[in-house]
Amino acid sequence: MGLETLNAMISDPITPSPDQEVSARPHRAHVQSFHFVEPQYGRQRRGQERRDIRSFVMQKARREKPWSTSKRVKHASYKGRAGESIELGPSSTGNLLPSRTLSKKGKLGEAMEDSLEPENPETQSDQVLGWPMDSNEMQWHVHSPQLGIHMPHAGDSVGNGVLDPFATYPIDLDARSLGLVEHYISVLAHEAIPVDVRRQSNVLKTQWFALAMTHRAFMHSLLATAAMHAYTVGKASYYDIIRHKSLAVQEINLNLSDPISRIDDGNIAAVFSLLCVEESMLLPFIAQDGESQDLASSQRLVHVNGLKRMIELRGGLAGLRVNQCLQALIIWHVALHSVASFYPPYLPLPESSHKNSQPQRQSPYNDRPTAPSQILTCCFDLGVDQDLAILLDDLSFLTTQLAHWLNDPQAPFEPVDLQTRGNMIQVRLLGKYSNIQTASLPSPMQSTLCLAALVFTVLVFQSRHELGIQALHHTALDQLTQNLILTQDYEWERVPDLKLWVLVIGAIGARGSAELPWFLNMLSSFCLDQRLTKTDEVIQRIRPLFWIDEQLNGVLMQLWHHSLS
Numbered sequence: 001m002g003l004e005t006l007n008a009m010i011s012d013p014i015t016p017s018p019d020q021e022v023s024a025r026p027h028r029a030h031v032q033s034f035h036f037v038e039p040q041y042g043r044q045r046r047g048q049e050r051r052d053i054r055s056f057v058m059q060k061a062r063r064e065k066p067w068s069t070s071k072r073v074k075h076a077s078y079k080g081r082a083g084e085s086i087e088l089g090p091s092s093t094g095n096l097l098p099s100r101t102l103s104k105k106g107k108l109g110e111a112m113e114d115s116l117e118p119e120n121p122e123t124q125s126d127q128v129l130g131w132p133m134d135s136n137e138m139q140w141h142v143h144s145p146q147l148g149i150h151m152p153h154a155g156d157s158v159g160n161g162v163l164d165p166f167a168t169y170p171i172d173l174d175a176r177s178l179g180l181v182e183h184y185i186s187v188l189a190h191e192a193i194p195v196d197v198r199r200q201s202n203v204l205k206t207q208w209f210a211l212a213m214t215h216r217a218f219m220h221s222l223l224a225t226a227a228m229h230a231y232t233v234g235k236a237s238y239y240d241i242i243r244h245k246s247l248a249v250q251e252i253n254l255n256l257s258d259p260i261s262r263i264d265d266g267n268i269a270a271v272f273s274l275l276c277v278e279e280s281m282l283l284p285f286i287a288q289d290g291e292s293q294d295l296a297s298s299q300r301l302v303h304v305n306g307l308k309r310m311i312e313l314r315g316g317l318a319g320l321r322v323n324q325c326l327q328a329l330i331i332w333h334v335a336l337h338s339v340a341s342f343y344p345p346y347l348p349l350p351e352s353s354h355k356n357s358q359p360q361r362q363s364p365y366n367d368r369p370t371a372p373s374q375i376l377t378c379c380f381d382l383g384v385d386q387d388l389a390i391l392l393d394d395l396s397f398l399t400t401q402l403a404h405w406l407n408d409p410q411a412p413f414e415p416v417d418l419q420t421r422g423n424m425i426q427v428r429l430l431g432k433y434s435n436i437q438t439a440s441l442p443s444p445m446q447s448t449l450c451l452a453a454l455v456f457t458v459l460v461f462q463s464r465h466e467l468g469i470q471a472l473h474h475t476a477l478d479q480l481t482q483n484l485i486l487t488q489d490y491e492w493e494r495v496p497d498l499k500l501w502v503l504v505i506g507a508i509g510a511r512g513s514a515e516l517p518w519f520l521n522m523l524s525s526f527c528l529d530q531r532l533t534k535t536d537e538v539i540q541r542i543r544p545l546f547w548i549d550e551q552l553n554g555v556l557m558q559l560w561h562h563s564l565s
Contacts, residue, residue, distance in 0.1 A: 184226035196415035215266030217251035221273035275303035335423035422461035444486035
């Protein structure tokens with residue numbers, strides 16, 4: 001619209017006809033009615049308030065639009081992909097988002113409006129999620145298992161919050177679903193960042209949840225994730241997981257038919273969340289039976305392939321840099337899987353993440369020390385490869401920043417950034433170790449340093465996740481033991497503190513594994529040779545290398561008193 005046209009419209013406004021004026025007057029004179037609720041406390045009173053509000057809304061709706069609450073009116077509908085049905089009322093005005101009601105049978109409808117009882121298993125069918133991205137179309141089959149479980153009442157454990165009277169959520173939520181939202185915000189969002197021991201970051205409650213508030217598929221997958229976590233602590237049912245997982249799949253199906261929304265941030269986040277849910281269902285205390293584990297394993301593979309394809313179409317993980325929260329969470333997942341499997345990452349990591357990013361504001365913590373770090377001096381004495389020396393120096397700098405942040409709540413660091421950089425270093429260490437092992441003359445000393453640094457990063461960056469620690473027991477500690485045995489005593493003569501640090505980190509990481517007695521025996525013998533009789537003396541020797549007092553002092557003291565004293 002040109003400027004001249006706009007000026008003409010302002011100078012000569014359109015005059016409505018008399019009929020239009022008459023029809024407009026009642027709309028301007030409309031007075032909104034309200035239902036006032038006196039604030040009361042107590043669970044029974046809150047339940048009565050919710051019933052009063054719902055009764056008021058329903059009565060008002062019946063007066064103004066009789067069709068809106070009538071069960072006898074046949075709504076128009078059309079069939080979507082995978083048997084989905086999107087319900088359309090006689091009028092869709094005033095709705096920013098289509099009102100979709102879904103279920104595992106294709107529509108959620110009235111059966112799921114007031115009841116959470118599972119459907120008849122005999123009527124269930126497989127859902128198919130297609131990937132129309134190229135000529136070689138992938139198909140995503142998501143099976144809805146038979147559910148013969150008793151559903152708890154909507155007010156039990158989960159779902160004590162109020163309903164959504166202003167339709168602010170992208171999907172229709174019942175009391176139990178709102179309870180899952182509350183569980184995510186109050187519990188899960190605080191526990192998802194391992195290094196955030198003070199629960200200081202709000203990124204997962206703001207950026208991550210804000211994305212879900214604009215995306216139907218992601219909201220359902222986020223609720224499935226919250227249901228999975230709540231299920232492990234007895235606050236949700238297995239059916240809550242299956243329900244939101246199925247609804248997320250159907251919403252993803254719709255998005256895949258659109259060339260833009262099929263690989264947008266919300267759809268990628270939805271598939272990534274479903275991947276995390278399926279992996280959690282592989283845990284023995286969650287899987288219902290062996291068949292459920294096999295199904296979850298096959299579904300996990302489908303989600304991995306789908307996620308890889310979507311990110312590939314976005315130009316790799318670097319294409320997600322605008323949404324740093326989404327990029328960071330996927331990087332964490334990639335790194336954890338790489339460490340647990342000792343295989344290269346299933347997604348190429350962005351080059352920019354290999355560099356140590358700086359805090360957002362000026363601080364004494366921003367700059368590296370001008371003098372060489374202790375680890376660089378040790379690497380020079382050992383004649384370590386330059387790439388490995390730089391990598392270990394990066395880890396030393398990151399360790400210093402993490403220690404500052406743990407000591408000073410006002411330190412200008414974002415826990416998400418610290419976590420991402422730590423996980424990126426883990427992947428780089430694995431890559432370097434692989435290169436050393438495939439060389440014509442592998443170096444046991446360099447392999448030992450790589451593996452010990454890897455164990456250290458898992459200890460300090462995954463300390464709140466027991467699964468991350470257990471992942472070390474599969475391969476890393478065994479490889480560290482073998483390479484340490486192959487090193488010669490004379491190689492450590494110039495760097496005795498470095499050997500002491502390797503043995504201490506190996507012993508701490510080996511807790512609960514078969515390698516623990518060997519590390520304790522080696523550490524005890526070395527401390528006798530070095531005339532070290534107290535933990536304070538040991539810590540003082542190894543602190544200049546890689547050490548976090550807040551996370552490792554107590555563990556070392558416990559090992560010392562129970563096994564070495």
